[in-house]
Amino acid sequence: MGCLSLSHTLRVVEAALCLLTVVIFWARHQGVHPYGVWCEFVWVFCAIVAVVILVVEKLKLDLMLAVILQHSWGDLAAGLTLTCTLMLLSASIIYPVRLMPCACFFEIVCCILSIAATLVFLADGVMALIKSKCGGYLAAICGMLRCTEAVVACLLFAAFASYFFGMGPSQIPAALAWCLVVYIVCFVGSVLMILFNLVKLLKALLCVDKIEVIFNIVAVLLYVSAIILWPIYGQRHYYSVFKFDSEQRTASNYGYRYRDLMAVLALTAVNLILYVVDMIMSLVNLNKRI
Numbered sequence: 001m002g003c004l005s006l007s008h009t010l011r012v013v014e015a016a017l018c019l020l021t022v023v024i025f026w027a028r029h030q031g032v033h034p035y036g037v038w039c040e041f042v043w044v045f046c047a048i049v050a051v052v053i054l055v056v057e058k059l060k061l062d063l064m065l066a067v068i069l070q071h072s073w074g075d076l077a078a079g080l081t082l083t084c085t086l087m088l089l090s091a092s093i094i095y096p097v098r099l100m101p102c103a104c105f106f107e108i109v110c111c112i113l114s115i116a117a118t119l120v121f122l123a124d125g126v127m128a129l130i131k132s133k134c135g136g137y138l139a140a141i142c143g144m145l146r147c148t149e150a151v152v153a154c155l156l157f158a159a160f161a162s163y164f165f166g167m168g169p170s171q172i173p174a175a176l177a178w179c180l181v182v183y184i185v186c187f188v189g190s191v192l193m194i195l196f197n198l199v200k201l202l203k204a205l206l207c208v209d210k211i212e213v214i215f216n217i218v219a220v221l222l223y224v225s226a227i228i229l230w231p232i233y234g235q236r237h238y239y240s241v242f243k244f245d246s247e248q249r250t251a252s253n254y255g256y257r258y259r260d261l262m263a264v265l266a267l268t269a270v271n272l273i274l275y276v277v278d279m280i281m282s283l284v285n286l287n288k289r290i
Contacts, residue, residue, distance in 0.1 A: 011124070014084075017114075018043045022043040026040075028107060035094050035158055038157075046117065053077050070199075078128035079138025079144075081128050143194070146190050153271065160180055182226040183268075186271070210286065216283075217279060
């Protein structure tokens with residue numbers, strides 16, 4: 001690796017750690033539990049991100065991409081790396097808490113590798129952030145907020161799917177289905193806001209500043225409805241279906257269902273706070289430009 005810089009060496013280590021983690025996971029686990037799918041996705045996605053950034057920088061394609069996107073490659077690399085750090089942190093917590101059947105050697109190794117990958121990505125992300133001089137969208141607070149909102153939404157999908165795991169769509173109450181619609185709509189909106197801010201041409205054509213303000217207000221209102229409906233109808237559904245039904249209680253591991261119920265509520269509150277902060281920041285920024 002003598003021809004590789006420190007940053008490129010970290011990329012190789014990141015990819016290797018993530019691939020080793022997912023290979024061990026595949027060897028030790030079977031099934032399609034939502035949390036398992038999320039952890040698999042995180043490890044594979046982060047390995048791909050590390051490899052793509054390494055290849056782009058080694059082949060000097062970053063200069064071409066910066067011209068095409070009219071956006072700093074350093075900012076894009078920093079944003080992706082820090083987003084991967086957050087995703088890996090979630091997987092490193094979820095795996096031992098929900099997916100480790102016992103403290104066996106390979107499960108412990110898988111957990112350690114995931115934590116190591118998180119730390120390497122964090123170090124790489126901080127280096128990339130310093131190198132980018134905090135001049136781009138993703139390296140700024142507003143960009144980090146958007147990426148965090150998207151990651152939290154993905155965790156909401158996993159927790160929601162885990163709570164209803166093994167149940168059909170017809171068994172999801174309308175109020176809780178509405179909460180899922182809220183999470184999906186706001187997730188898609190956050191991803192679009194990121195893309196609009198990264199592609200300068202779109203940002204100029206669409207008046208993104210005003211669109212962001214409108215989207216943030218709508219997102220806050222939607223999340224307020226979700227944080228009201230979820231605890232009321234979620235508790236009602238849990239106690240009617242799992243708590244007092246002995247057959248369902250035995251078959252569905254109802255203790256984990258309740259934790260999923262609380263996880264969705266907590267994550268909904270987190271994203272509501274993030275969107276409120278984002279709304280305030282977007283209103284302040286718009287006011288400065290008027």
